Amino acid sequence: MKNYKKILLAAATSLALSTGAMAADKLRIGTEGAYPPFNLLDANGQAVGFDLDIAQALCDKMGAECSVVLSDWDGIIPALNAKKFDFLVASMSITEERKMAVDFTDRYYSNGLQFIAPKSVDFKVDAASLKGKVIGAQRATIAGNWLEDNHGRNVSIKLYDTNENAYLDLAAGRLDGVLADKFVNWEWLESDAGKDFEFKGDPVFEDDEIAIAVRKGNKQLVERLNKALQEIREDGTYKQINDKYFPFDIY
Template sequence: MTHSNPLPKITRQLLGILVAAAAASGLAHAQQAAYRIATEGTYPPWSFKSPDGKLQGWDVDIANALCEKMKARCEIVAQDWDGIIPGLVAKKFDIVVASMAITEQRRQRVDFSDKYKDTISRFVAEKGTPADISPAALKGKLIGVQRGSIQASYLTENYKSSSLKFYDTPQAAELDLVAGRVDYILGNVVTYFVGFLKGADAANFDFVGPDLKGGLLGDGNGIAVRKGDTAMVENVNAALAAIRADGTYDRITAKYFPFKLM
């Protein structure tokens, strides 16, 4: 005997449509891009950890905004600066959003997105320090700088007659400046402006000398991906263009800075 289907034909059709839609949705979710993104985590206001250990900062917000535009599931992790490019090359993560300066030396190891902010470096020293920060003027002086940074490369190349002291974080260099263990520190203008120079410990310190940029100090900052990953560069660039066009980039910037970064 043949049993008839108890469901009306139109109900069976609707059920079929719903099942197909659910299957398509599940497939789309399974195929959704998933990226692991590295940032530094010790570099406020760009990236740092809250008291409960959660990553936050301008770069973290930018990374999340880019993931939203790319419709990707992302995990953002902290990585010590001197291991950030080796980690990318070793496929520990897929993208680096860490205010990384675009330099020719780094281009040999990674590919970069379009520039997503400008970079200016300056020396900081005790107020009243002479404005001449030429290599000749700083001969014999102790200069603190973060290890692996563009400023470290710049000093190593140009200030051979100075004594350079390298630190794992910018904050460690700042502490030694306040304690008198170094005469100058060199780093990112914006970082110093909104961080160190706003603190009570920096009351007797200020910028000295002119803005420094270009050459070893880079051509702005970019988002790094593995060498040869053209598709990833294109995806990141499209997402960057989208967050700039719809105002997301400016809203994130205004959350941290009273001025534009580009």
């Protein structure tokens, strides 16, 4: 009887440990859903895009069951720290200010900022040429911050909740130009809406690394994600995802 009780106890302990492991491997991905081609909503309201494909590939490597939680960009770090989700895959740039609030993984792509404007306009990106122009950017991004830091005195800056709204105003003639991530601008320029617009000048900022954010101190999750990132880089999964969205390497 004692042996039988020990067997039952061992079985119960094993089940509890197994259940705990399964629970630990259910992770929630936070994203914005308004930043094509990196994250956007499809016709069914599901989050799709480069960010989500990368996130799912990482979940597969980690053996985790992952779900997606949407958040407005302005509140996305507070939502992460409020435990609305476990890690954030939303094309977030690593900045010193953000590193005070969250921890970052290694980069999963590199980025830069570049102006776009109508093809018909002689648009230069030096301070004298930009003076008096109305330039749009997304709020709480390095593009908006760069404009304010470098041209806050000579440019009228309009900040938007999403890049999509900035593009709408550009197409409607309410903006002289938009400054945004070059790959997001490239996606819009390839669309029908962007056919009369083009890049202007060289990128103004290229030292931009995009990474996954996790809550401060969650070293274990950072290490798991970094290991998975290395694995998808090595086995060709990353390249397959990259080539699905871009005809060039964005790593």
